[in-house]
Structures are given as C-alpha cells and as structure tokens.
Amino acid sequence: MSLDGTNSYVVSAPGASTSVVVDPGPADEGHLRRLADVGPVELILVTHRHADHTAGSQRLHELTGAPVRAADPRHCHGGGEPLQDGETIQAAGVAVRVLATPGHTSDSACFHLPDDGPHGSVLTGDTILGRGTTMLDYPDGRLGDYLRSLDRLEALGPATVLPAHGPVLPSLAAIARAYREHRHERLAQIRAALVRHGGDATVVDVADDVYADVEPSVRRAAEMSVAAQLDYLRGLPGG
Numbered sequence: 001m002s003l004d005g006t007n008s009y010v011v012s013a014p015g016a017s018t019s020v021v022v023d024p025g026p027a028d029e030g031h032l033r034r035l036a037d038v039g040p041v042e043l044i045l046v047t048h049r050h051a052d053h054t055a056g057s058q059r060l061h062e063l064t065g066a067p068v069r070a071a072d073p074r075h076c077h078g079g080g081e082p083l084q085d086g087e088t089i090q091a092a093g094v095a096v097r098v099l100a101t102p103g104h105t106s107d108s109a110c111f112h113l114p115d116d117g118p119h120g121s122v123l124t125g126d127t128i129l130g131r132g133t134t135m136l137d138y139p140d141g142r143l144g145d146y147l148r149s150l151d152r153l154e155a156l157g158p159a160t161v162l163p164a165h166g167p168v169l170p171s172l173a174a175i176a177r178a179y180r181e182h183r184h185e186r187l188a189q190i191r192a193a194l195v196r197h198g199g200d201a202t203v204v205d206v207a208d209d210v211y212a213d214v215e216p217s218v219r220r221a222a223e224m225s226v227a228a229q230l231d232y233l234r235g236l237p238g239g
Contacts, residue, residue: 013093018042024056036063044068047125048108071107103146121160130166138228
C-alpha cells in the first residue's frame with residue numbers, strides 16, 4: 001500500500017551546514033547510510049507511527065547523533081521531544097511549522113515550510129499522497145478528524161505538496177478539495193448501501209456492495225475504509 005516506497009526528505013537552507021531528515025523510512029541500512037552521508041544531520045522528524053516511516057529512525061539516530069521527534073513519544077529517540085501542534089522548529093536554517101493532521105492515524109502530522117518557494121511547501125506524510133487517495137487506519141484514524149485536517153491543509157493555498165509516497169504535486173489547496181470531494185462521494189455510496197441493506201448493515205455487507213470489484217489484495221483496506229465511514233455516519237446527529 002506504499003506506492004513507490006517511502007520518500008525521505010533532506011531539508012536545509014541554501015548554504016546551511018546541517019540538514020533535517022523527514023521520514024527516514026524502513027530499516028534499510030543502505031538507504032539510511034545515504035541519508036547520513038548527505039552531511040551533518042541536525043534533526044530527524046517523522047510524520048506518523050507506521051513502520052515504513054519510523055523503522056529506520058533509531059538507526060539513523062545512531063548513525064548521526066540527531067534527535068528524533070514525532071507526535072507519538074514512543075517514536076522519539078535521542079532526547080527528541082514530542083511534536084507540538086503549531087510549534088515552529090528552527091533547524092538547518094529552515095523554519096518548519098508543525099501541523100497536527102490526524103485521520104490517516106491519530107498521530108499524523110504535516111510539516112509546513114513557509115519559506116520554500118513562492119507559495120511554501122508542505123511535507124504531507126500519508127495525509128495526502130502523490131497519487132490516489134490515502135487509507136484511514138481505523139479505529140486509530142477517524143474520518144471526522146481527517147476531513148478537518150483536509151480543511152486545515154486547504155487553508156495553506158497553492159503550497160507545493162511533498163508527499164511520503166508518490167511524486168511531488170502542485171497546489172495543496174486544490175488537492176485537499178479533491179480529496180474531500182472524494183470522501184463525500186464515498187459517503188454517498190455508503191449511505192445508498194445502507195438504504196439497500198438496512199441501517200444495521202455490517203462492514204462486510206457494505207464492502208461487498210460498494211467495493212465489489214476491488215482486488216483481494218486491497219480488500220482489507222476497503223473494509224477498514226467502510227468501517228471508518230460507518231463510524232462517521234453513525235456518529236452524526238440522527239445517524
């Protein structure tokens with residue numbers, strides 16, 4: 001489910017002597033050594049708890065001595081403090097603004113680089129991908145949280161999207177709107193399935209209806225998506 005693998009980013013201002021690594025990725029020794037060899041690493045940041053983003057963080061800390069910061073304290077290493085929503089980190093000559101964007105997971109965060117280019121850029125982790133749409137790791141990830149996170153990202157306007165999977169994209173606001181529209185289209189399909197199968201329909205009932213044509217390899221993700229959407233709809237007034 002990780003498209004082309006996990007994108008690790010090395011961030012620094014022009015002329016800076018150190019760098020920040022975002023999402024070290026899996027425990028791939030060759031990859032981690034390449035990150036360490038870029039130059040002195042001042043700080044390591046992770047966008048969320050999934051192993052394809054965090055498994056290499058302890059080893060990269062060992063290679064570089066840089067602290068690791070994440071929203072979840074369990075993924076902080078080397079004296080790194082948990083990330084705080086809204087804080088601005090100054091490192092490697094760059095201002096990095098932390099945005100809590102739960103939904104994909106409860107601890108998902110994005111990193112806003114307001115000075116990167118004319119419109120800034122945002123490292124979106126798995127909240128927004130370079131292609132397709134993301135899964136919600138329900139019950140840890142919740143649809144209501146995710147929709148609010150998309151609203152927050154849309155407010156950043158035409159910033160460049162630097163996703164953890166897939167290619168770099170322009171115009172964060174446009175992509176956040178498209179993601180939200182996709183979610184509402186899916187919710188309409190779920191509502192229609194509930195009309196057909198009854199309000200107490202199970203996740204399997206609804207997945208068989210709405211995701212009838214998905215490949216077996218993504219069936220679990222489809223059921224997780226249905227569960228998240230049913231939880232959201234049943235939590236609405238009158239739901």
